[in-house]
Amino acid sequence: MSDLLQDLFTVLSFQSISTDPEYAPEVRKNADWLVEKLSSLGLETTLHETPRHPIVIAKNAHSEGRPNVLLYGHYDVQPVDPLELWDTPPFEPTIVGDKIYARGATDNKGQHMAHLKAIEQLINEDGELPINLTVLLEGEEEIGSPNLVPFLEAHKESLPCDVILVSDTGMVAPGTGTMGYGLRGISCCEVHLQGPDSDQHSGCIGGSIANPATEIARLVASLHDSEGRIAIDGFYDTVEPLAQWERDMWADVVGMDEQTMLELTGAPALHGENGYSSAERLWARPTAEVNGIGGGYQGEGSKTVLPSQAFCKLSFRLVPNQDPDDIYEKVKAHFEKHTPEHIRLTVEKGHGGSPYRSDPHDQYGKVAQQALKDVFNNEPVLIREGGSIPIIGDFKRILGADTLMLGLALPDAQIHAPNENFPIANFEKGVELGKTLIRSLGKL
C-alpha cells in the first residue's frame, strides 16, 4: 500500500458510529488519532470535549494579511446494518479494483483525509502554509451535530474565517470537477402508534380494535398526494421556485439522466414529484422519506398477531427558504389531524438543519472553480446537493462565511449503505485539489 493511503486506512478501521452509544470508545479513538496526527504536522492541536463526541481543532501560525480559511470535516460515520449485505467487512478497508471499500470511505474520512494529506505535503514541500488555516473535525455530523453550534458560538472569536472549505458532497461523474452552491436542509421525526397494551391474537381480537401497523401505513400514505407532492398543510409555503438559469444548466447535467439514475440505483423506474426532472427533484425540491417502518412480527414464517405498536422514522429534505422547526410543527400537526381516536400517537422531534445556498461567483468561488479546472482538466459543473450538511448554514450564521463545497463523492459511493466505497483516484485528486486550492487562496 502506498504511504498516501496508510493514514486513510488507519482511520477507516475506527468504528466511529456516532449514533450508537456502544461505539463511543471507537469515536474517541479516531479523535485521539487525529490529534496526534495534526500535532505531528506542527499544528497547534486541541481536543474539545462535548457532552458526547469531541471536536478536534488544529491551527498553523496565523499572521496578518493572509486569508483565514477553515477546513471542516467529520470523522464519525453511519451505522453499518444490514451487515450481511457488505461484500467486505465495513471496518477493514479493502481495495477491490481501483476503489477502497469501507464505511466512511467517502463519507467523510476519505474526503477530509485527502485535505489533511494536502496540508502535510504543502508543509513538507513549502515549509509552511500560505494561509491562516483552522482545521475543524467533528464526530457528530451523522447525528445532526448537536454540540457543534454551541461550540461555534462559544469559540467564534478564535475561529477567524473568510471562507470555509468542505469536501462532503458529490461529484456528478468520475473526473468531472463539481462545485456545490446549495444544500437541502433536513427535519427528522419519529412517529409511534400504540394500540392494545400487548400483542393480540389476530383471530380472537382482530376486527374489533384498530391495528397500529395498519394505522401507521395510513398515516404514511397520507404524506403524499397522487402527483407526488407532499400533502401536509403549508409544507410548500416558503419554497423558492427554481430559477430558469438553474433549470437550463441542469437540463443535461452529466449523471442525472434517466438511464444513469436507474443503473446507479437499480430501481425499476424513476419516481417523484410530477413536473420536475431528477436533478430538480434532488437539488431544489423538498421530500418526505420513510427511513424506517416497523411493527409486529419481523421473523421467519408467520405469526398471527395484531401488534400493539408500530412506528415510522421520517426525514424531510428541505429547500430555501423552509425552516426545519416550522416544518416539524407542520408535520406534527398533520399527524395529529390524521390520527383517529382509536389509536394513540406520539411524535418525537429528531435533528434538523436549514437549507443553504451561496453565490458561486464570488472571489472564493472563482478561485475554487479554477483549482477544479486545473486538477480535473475540464469545466467544473455547478450544482446544488440533495443531501444535508446543516452545519454549513450554521457556519454562515455564526462565523459569517460561505462554504466552498468541493465534493469528491461519486454517485455510486454507497454512502450510508452497504459497500460504501471511494476510488483511489478521487483520494489522489483530492490531495492535489487541496494543495492547488490552498496555494491559490494564499495569493488572494
Add this chain to the structure above:
Amino acid sequence: MSDLLQDLFTVLSFQSISTDPEYAPEVRKNADWLVEKLSSLGLETTLHETPRHPIVIAKNAHSEGRPNVLLYGHYDVQPVDPLELWDTPPFEPTIVGDKIYARGATDNKGQHMAHLKAIEQLINEDGELPINLTVLLEGEEEIGSPNLVPFLEAHKESLPCDVILVSDTGMVAPGTGTMGYGLRGISCCEVHLQGPDSDQHSGCIGGSIANPATEIARLVASLHDSEGRIAIDGFYDTVEPLAQWERDMWADVVGMDEQTMLELTGAPALHGENGYSSAERLWARPTAEVNGIGGGYQGEGSKTVLPSQAFCKLSFRLVPNQDPDDIYEKVKAHFEKHTPEHIRLTVEKGHGGSPYRSDPHDQYGKVAQQALKDVFNNEPVLIREGGSIPIIGDFKRILGADTLMLGLALPDAQIHAPNENFPIANFEKGVELGKTLIRSLGKL
C-alpha cells in the same frame, strides 16, 4: 404442586415452537413425552413421522356399538417474542395468583392435557373408557397443519369417527360454559416490495425514486375503505349475512361489551367495520390484519436511508362461505392492481383454512351442552369463534364428523402474546368436563 399439574408443567417446559426450525428438537421432545404418557395409560400409541413435526395417535380397545370419539389437540406453540415483555420465563411455567403463566398454557397444552388427565382418571376409576377413543395430537397447528390433511387422507380408515372433541377455543367469561359452533377461516400471505438494489442515501437519491416503505404503506392503506370494510374487489362476494337469531343471542353476550373489550386489550377505543357489534365483527365478519410490517432502519436513533425493501405479513380471517384460495387470488390481484410500475412486487402465499359452522343442536351438541351445564352450573353460551382452526373443517370433509368446540380459553389468556396464562380452575374444570362428557357420550 398437585399431582394433577405435574404433567402439565412438564409439557409446558418443552419449547415446542413449530414455525422456527431451530426448535424442532424441542417439538420432538414433547411428542416423545406424549407417546410415553399415553402408552403408560394402556393406550395403543404410535408416533407418525411427517416431513416436519410428528403426529401422535393413541387408541383404547375399540368395540362395536359404542360411539367413536376423536379427541384432537396440538402440542406446538407460537414463538415467544418480544421476550422482554414476559414477566416470567415463557418455558418455565410459573403460578402467580391462581393462574399458570407459560407459552402454551392455554393454547393448547393446558386444554388438551386436561382431557388427557380426564382419560387417565376415568381409566383409573372405571378400569376402561365407555367409548371408542382416538387421541390425535399434532405439532404443526401454529403453522397451518401442513401435514395433517395428508395424514388424515392416508389414515381415514383407521380413524373411525362419529364426533370430534376439541378444546382450543374461548370461554366468554370465567365459569361460563361455552360451546362454539363456528370458526373463522384464514388466508395468509406475505408481500415484498423491492425498490433500489441497496439502501440509498435519503438526501442524495430521495425524491427521484420510489421509497418501498412509503409504497408498502400505500398498499396496506388500500386494504380498507373509510367504513372499515375491506376494499378488495369481490372480497365479500360469498359472505353469508348474520342470522337474526345470532344477532339477538350475541347482543348481550357476556365479555363482549365495550368496557370489557377495552379493559381486556387496553386499546383506547373499539374500531372495526361500521354497522356491527364487537361480537359480530369477531365471530361473523371477515378481517384484513397486518401481522407485521417492516422496512429500512429499525435501530436506535436515526439513519437517513431510503430503504431498498419493505414487507408486510398479512392474515385475512374468513367467514362462511369464503374460500381461502379464492381470497388469496383476490388479495394478490388487488396488490398487482395497486402496485405502480416504479416498484417491484412479490406476493407469497401463506397458510390457509376454511371457515366452519355446525348445527349446535344435534345429539352430540345436546350432550355437550348438558355436560357444560353439569360442570359449570349455568346455561352454556353458544358462540362462534374469531380464531381459526382450519383442521376442524378438514375433519368434517375427510372424516365426515362435526366437532364439539368446548373452549376453556379466557379472553385475557394472552395466547400468541407475552404472558400467556391459564387459570388452575380452568384446568381442573377441564378435567371434570372431559370425564363428564366421555361418560355421557358412552350412554348414547
